[in-house]
Amino acid sequence: DGGITQSPKYLFRKEGQNVTLSCEQNLNHDAMYWYRQDPGQGLRLIYYSQIVNDFQKGDIAEGYSVSREKKESFPLTVTSAQKNPTAFYLCASSIWSGHNEQFFGPGTRLTVL
């Protein structure tokens, strides 16, 4: 089955630790995205990548980093510089960045203690 996987579903970390969230897709999509969602709020774009080895900052990139070494993978690192890292993180992909049907993964809920 084609789709997007995110792991783990729930993640707990101590304050001050970096943590990397996984996102993998086997849809052969060029574009991938990371969003953050806080309770009762919409999605906010953290980073997006239009193609391998390229990525751009979204609205709230501070305290986050990404890489896109492979088409299938777009991991997100939440660094200790992120002031409020506890949130629901969603990864998405689309055929290309101008194509607006985005396919979302199930999300990772990160809790920083």
Added chain:
Amino acid sequence: DAKTTQPPSMDCAEGRAANLPCNHSTISGNEYVYWYRQIHSQGPQYIIHGLKNNETNEMASLIITEDRKSSTLILPHATLRDTAVYYCIVRATLDTGNQFYFGTGTSLTVIP
């Protein structure tokens, strides 16, 4: 990208049609209207999109006014599984630079 305005919440009786409105008065001629929904603690799911004409698929219908300043998503026979937050988004295709803005959407509750 044009901004959208949606009511924060709505209720609908099970089996009845759910009509979800969206205002996008500053929409540009090349911007499409997209609808997504998000069931609690899951990733959003694409529903439908349109430019000018009304559209229908297996999930829903999209009615866009002639002046394109507003639209309505119609779920013809709402079920309990349709309880979700529904997002209305306008964006141009071929727009690789601009972001895809999800607002706070409309929280639809389908009541038995």
